[in-house]
Amino acid sequence: MGINAERADGTVIAKADGRIDSSNSREFHTELEAVVADSDAALVLDFEDVAYISSAGMRVILLTAKSLQKSGIKLALCSMNDSIREVFKISGFDKIIEIHESQAEALSAVGA
Amino acid sequence: MLFLRAETDGEERRTGYEVLADLVAAIEALGEDDGWSGDLTFRISLVVDELVQNVVDYAYNDDAPGDVEVVVTSLDETVVIEITDEGKPFDPLTEAPAPDLTSPIESRPIGGLGVHFTKTLMDDVEYRRESGRNRLRIVTRKSPSG
Numbered sequence: 001m002g003i004n005a006e007r008a009d010g011t012v013i014a015k016a017d018g019r020i021d022s023s024n025s026r027e028f029h030t031e032l033e034a035v036v037a038d039s040d041a042a043l044v045l046d047f048e049d050v051a052y053i054s055s056a057g058m059r060v061i062l063l064t065a066k067s068l069q070k071s072g073i074k075l076a077l078c079s080m081n082d083s084i085r086e087v088f089k090i091s092g093f094d095k096i097i098e099i100h101e102s103q104a105e106a107l108s109a110v111g112a
Numbered sequence: 113m114l115f116l117r118a119e120t121d122g123e124e125r126r127t128g129y130e131v132l133a134d135l136v137a138a139i140e141a142l143g144e145d146d147g148w149s150g151d152l153t154f155r156i157s158l159v160v161d162e163l164v165q166n167v168v169d170y171a172y173n174d175d176a177p178g179d180v181e182v183v184v185t186s187l188d189e190t191v192v193i194e195i196t197d198e199g200k201p202f203d204p205l206t207e208a209p210a211p212d213l214t215s216p217i218e219s220r221p222i223g224g225l226g227v228h229f230t231k232t233l234m235d236d237v238e239y240r241r242e243s244g245r246n247r248l249r250i251v252t253r254k255s256p257s258g
Contacts, residue, residue: 058225059222059223066218090228092212092214
């Protein structure tokens with residue numbers, strides 16, 4: 001698991017990869033917090049290269065979404081594989097976090 | 113019929129995390145050998161990951177660690193997962209808190225998702241307390257239920 005982030009104006013596009021589970025969710029949280037600290041207006045979290053996420057990773061996503069909401073920073077997720085999309089659906093996370101098909105759609109939704 | 117069987121050595125609580133990675137790798141290899149779809153492999157890995165994690169986190173005290181046994185059997189039309197531990201009696205199906213799936217983001221509590229995934233993604237889940245052991249038996253059809 002790792003996160004690659006690039007910044008354009010106030011928007012950060014962060015691309016995670018690999019598996020996000022209980023063995024690395026702490027590291028994922030730390031890396032994501034660093035990315036959040038660099039975002040002024042919006043954060044797009046791209047799941048294209050994420051193969052797997054468990055509830056330990058979902059917990060980090062929820063904590064991040066809560067903290068971004070408090071700071072008034074927009075969050076959009078994108079490019080999930082079908083299995084991960086299903087996990088977000090049955091968690092009810094798709095009702096509280098924006099999820100888009102592509103990075104372009106996510107960027108346009110956050111107004112970047 | 114293909115199956116895998118794995119046991120932790122019970123030496124330390126954190127051993128669970130390392131064993132879990134080996135376990136998931138073994139499940140992926142089993143799925144590949146038996147021609148599972150990517151989604152089936154994902155669902156089986158997730159359920160084993162979540163339930164073994166529950167055992168690591170809740171069944172044993174840090175000062176009294178124990179074993180967890182996982183058997184995954186691939187039959188013609190179904191996959192059967194059996195998870196056994198010798199920890200405190202605990203039925204995750206009725207005793208784990210129900211997850212909150214509807215509150216707004218600021219008040220959405222964190223947790224309770226692992227058992228919810230299991231109930232939602234699998235076709236049949238059964239708990240038994242037997243001979244001082246917690247036993248979970250989970251069955252899912254290989255093709256999506258419909």
